[in-house]
Structure formats: C-alpha cells, structure tokens
Amino acid sequence: MIRLFSQLCKFFKQISFENEITAFNKYVGSVNVEALVCPICGAKHALSPFASYKRHLVTYDSNTAQDNIIIISRYICSSCKRTHALLPSVIVPYMSFSFKFTLYLIHDYLVHKYHSVEVMCEHYGIAISTFYRILQKFKEHKQTWLGLLKDKLISNLSFIQQILNSSFDEIEDFIIQFLKRSGSSFFQGTS
Numbered sequence: 001m002i003r004l005f006s007q008l009c010k011f012f013k014q015i016s017f018e019n020e021i022t023a024f025n026k027y028v029g030s031v032n033v034e035a036l037v038c039p040i041c042g043a044k045h046a047l048s049p050f051a052s053y054k055r056h057l058v059t060y061d062s063n064t065a066q067d068n069i070i071i072i073s074r075y076i077c078s079s080c081k082r083t084h085a086l087l088p089s090v091i092v093p094y095m096s097f098s099f100k101f102t103l104y105l106i107h108d109y110l111v112h113k114y115h116s117v118e119v120m121c122e123h124y125g126i127a128i129s130t131f132y133r134i135l136q137k138f139k140e141h142k143q144t145w146l147g148l149l150k151d152k153l154i155s156n157l158s159f160i161q162q163i164l165n166s167s168f169d170e171i172e173d174f175i176i177q178f179l180k181r182s183g184s185s186f187f188q189g190t191s
C-alpha cells in the first residue's frame with residue numbers, strides 16, 4: 001500500500017475538500033508517478049500502473065450519506081515485482097466510510113443532533129455496533145495524538161470541531177503526522 005500525499009501530486013493546491021469524491025479523483029488523476037517510491041524495496045522511478053479495482057466509499061455531503069464507487073489504482077514495482085494500491089490520504093485503509101463521513105457522524109453524536117443513537121445511525125445508514133467501534137477508535141486515537149494529559153483537557157467535541165474547521169492542507173498534515181507517530185491512519189482499525 002502506498003499512501004499518497006499531496007506533495008506527490010502536481011496540482012494539489014487546487015483540490016478542495018468540500019466534495020471528497022472530486023478531491024479523490026483530482027488527487028489520483030494528478031499523481032506524479034515519477035516521485036513515488038516503492039514501500040517494500042525503496043526503489044525510485046520504478047513504479048508503473050498495473051491494474052485497478054473498484055470499491056465502495058460512503059461519503060457525507062449536504063447532510064446525506066452517499067454510496068460511491070471509487071477506483072483504486074495498483075502500481076507494480078519493476079525492481080521487486082510487488083504491487084501496491086495507491087491510497088490518497090483522505091481514504092482510511094480498510095474502512096468503507098470516508099474521513100469526513102466519520103467526522104460528521106461523531107460530531108452529530110456529540111451535539112445530540114438526533115433523538116437517539118438508533119435514529120442517528122439510521123440517518124447515516126450505519127449499524128449501531130459499527131458506530132460504537134468508530135467512536136471507541138476516535139477516543140483511542142485522540143488520546144494517542146494528544147497524550148494523556150491534554151486528552152483530558154480538550155473535549156471530544158472541541159477536538160472534532162477543530163478538525164472540521166481545518167483546511168484540506170491542515171487535515172492532510174494532521175493525517176500524515178498521526179500516521180508517522182502511530183503507524184496507522186486516524187480511524188484505522190474500526191472494521
């Protein structure tokens with residue numbers, strides 16, 4: 001798996017995070033293949049397009065959950081012959097919900113936007129048990145990011161609001177820093 005970050009894209013400044021599918025397509029479409037490094041053997045300039053596969057990505061736009069089909073590209077390394085899926089930073093590995101979907105879900109839960117967790121999960125089209133797994137992962141990763149002391153001082157809601165109010169660049173930087181620190185993506189490990 002290759003995590004794709006915007007330094008590796010030619011036009012990332014033009015990417016808006018408003019619509020994640022548009023962001024995803026622009027991202028993948030502008031990848032600078034020459035700049036990719038094989039995550040297994042470290043070879044440079046060795047990756048070329050190999051195949052692609054489809055997967056679901058549920059996003060949250062205009063207060064509705066939307067099921068999308070996205071195309072993930074695989075690249076092959078001419079040096080070690082291994083293939084790697086290219087995942088933009090906005091995609092959480094092994095999770096079918098988008099980053100923004102997950103943020104809004106937790107936000108709506110914390111502000112009690114719906115009468116009950118059941119009603120909220122119905123609106124989002126998500127199983128209640130899945131929601132609680134995501135919530136648990138959020139709390140866990142928030143603590144990993146902030147440390148024990150700051151985690152107690154900063155509420156779940158202000159933390160989520162801070163992320164929601166960030167620009168695409170800031171969100172991506174957060175995802176990269178979290179990945180470096182913990183070895184996994186924020187929200188990864190909920191499925």
Ligand SMILES: [Zn+2]
Binds near residue numbers: 046079
């Ligand atoms: Zn390789």
